Amino acid sequence: MSCKFVVGTGAALDWAMGAWREAAPELELVPLAMTSIADAAEVEALLAGRALAGATAFVTFDALHLNFARLERMGAFRMHGLRMPPLVCRGAIISDSAKISENSYVGPGAIVGQGVKVGFNTVIGAGARIGHGASIGNSCWIEDGVVVGRAVKLGAHVTLGGGVVVANEVEIGKLCVVDKPMRVDADIAARTFIQASHANPMVIVGE
Incomplete structure (x- = not known):
């Protein structure tokens, strides 16, 4: 065993x-x-x-x-040479052409479309939908029920909170947090924080 x-x-x-x-x-x-x-x-x-x-x-x-x-x-x-296959829960639907990388998680009821690439260490919550051709970066967090449209690009360390819908072909840069129920119809620059607790987006500047 x-x-x-x-x-x-x-x-x-x-x-x-x-x-x-x-x-x-x-x-x-x-x-x-x-x-x-x-x-x-x-x-x-x-x-x-x-x-x-x-x-x-x-x-x-x-x-x-x-x-x-x-x-x-x-x-x-x-570092100890251990492989870290992804955890795909029962009930998730993943296209044969999708790629889920190491130590990632796909929750029950999630749908991952054709040609999707999911980086390592990424969480796709229960019932989330990832449209065909989307590219999800490393160490992302996609909350339960989030909808990511076709050909969307998420950079590394992006967090999408509950109620977020990302329109087709939108690009969200690395280190962004969208933790406010909303539809994202335009690209978001890297290091942008959009949260319900703040009236306006915040951007981290510098390295």
């Missing part, structure tokens, strides 16, 4: 264990609870004495810190 290390903290770890049991009941699941974001010494201690040959891993997620916390954890375990 293949072994999968499921890495996380608290409720997120419990959820991921349950999701993997449903998606791949043939796997031997080993939960690894972490107390820090991605401490190298803690990773070494968690993996010490364990057989890594043929094992895979999955790092659980949150939407905080533009997904950097999850990315750091992913990198810490990837």
Whole structure:
């Protein structure tokens, strides 16, 4: 039986264990609870004495810190040569021509269209719809029910909150957050924050 290390903290770890049991009941699941974001010494201690040959891993997620916390954890375990196949929940519909990269998650009822490319470490929530030909960057977060139109381009570390609809062929630059129910009909420049708590968009300038 293949072994999968499921890495996380608290409720997120419990959820991921349950999701993997449903998606791949043939796997031997080993939960690894972490107390820090991605401490190298803690990773070494968690993996010490364990057989890594043929094992895979999955790092659980949150939407905080533009997904950097999850990315750091992913990198810490990837350094040990562990493959990190995506978690595709039961009920998700994914085109045969779509590509879902490592440590990504596709929730139940989500639809991923033809030719879609999803970067690593990205979350596509339950019931979300990704139109054909869309390109989703690394470490993105797409909340439950979000609609992403055809040929849309999302840069790395983009967060789309609940109620967002992105029109066809729109481009949203890296490090953007759209956390306000709305339809996005025009391109959004990198590092733009559109949130319900602020009347106007905010843009981070500089490096």
